Amino acid sequence: MLNIVLFGPPGAGKGTQSENLINKYNLTHISTGDLFRKHLKEGSDLGKLAQKYMDDGFLVPDEVVIGMVDDKIKNTPDVNGFIFDGFPRTVAQAKALDELMSNKGTPISGMIALEVPFEELKTRLLERGKVSGRVDDQNEEKIDNRIKVYLDETLPVSEYYKEQDKFSAIDGVGSIDGIFEKICEVVDSLSVEK
Numbered sequence: 099m100l101n102i103v104l105f106g107p108p109g110a111g112k113g114t115q116s117e118n119l120i121n122k123y124n125l126t127h128i129s130t131g132d133l134f135r136k137h138l139k140e141g142s143d144l145g146k147l148a149q150k151y152m153d154d155g156f157l158v159p160d161e162v163v164i165g166m167v168d169d170k171i172k173n174t175p176d177v178n179g180f181i182f183d184g185f186p187r188t189v190a191q192a193k194a195l196d197e198l199m200s201n202k203g204t205p206i207s208g209m210i211a212l213e214v215p216f217e218e219l220k221t222r223l224l225e226r227g228k229v230s231g232r233v234d235d236q237n238e239e240k241i242d243n244r245i246k247v248y249l250d251e252t253l254p255v256s257e258y259y260k261e262q263d264k265f266s267a268i269d270g271v272g273s274i275d276g277i278f279e280k281i282c283e284v285v286d287s288l289s290v291e292k
């Protein structure tokens with residue numbers, strides 16, 4: 099199986115490139131942000147709990163996120179592989195993911211990080227806020243907080259994958275197609291354990 103962690107700050111283009119990867123490699127998308135938004139729309143208890151954190155750009159507690167991903171993996175057997183988008187966002191989540199995948203007998207193949215300067219991220223997120231309706235995209239203070247949370251809590255996750263020799267970085271500025279080509283070069287070079 100091909101199991102990819104797509105990594106990067108808010109607004110780096112993970113959602114867009116995930117769509118491209120799913121189509122090309124026939125992978126199952128696990129976006130924790132999308133899963134939380136789905137719960138929120140459905141008005142579930144999980145959605146209500148997550149909303150308190152999401153609206154201001156704080157992380158939902160690890161045990162909640164990990165439980166949700168565990169469920170999703172268990173409920174989607176017989177897949178070609180997974181693309182994790184917006185997860186893991188803390189080192190504790192990365193460790194938990196390794197355990198979940200090792201129980202499934204299929205490790206993470208690699209992490210691909212999209213690198214985008216912070217000023218560009220802010221511009222992109224504010225633009226997205228005009229159409230997405232997402233509360234967390236509509237306010238500069240909330241965006242600054244998400245970037246701070248990313249630097250403090252999420253960036254160390256890249257070190258975790260570097261230590262396992264599973265890390266690749268890609269310049270996330272340029273055309274969507276051009277960036278996707280560079281991502282595919284990395285994906286095609288990954289060693290995939292069956």
Ligand code: ADP
Binds near residue numbers: 109
């Ligand atoms: P973005 O990458 O644009 O910030 P996401 O859609 O990935 O947006 O996530 C939106 C919000 O959902 C985050 O700000 C956070 O509150 C919550 N969230 C998503 N994924 C996680 C995660 N893995 N751990 C904790 N919180 C998460």
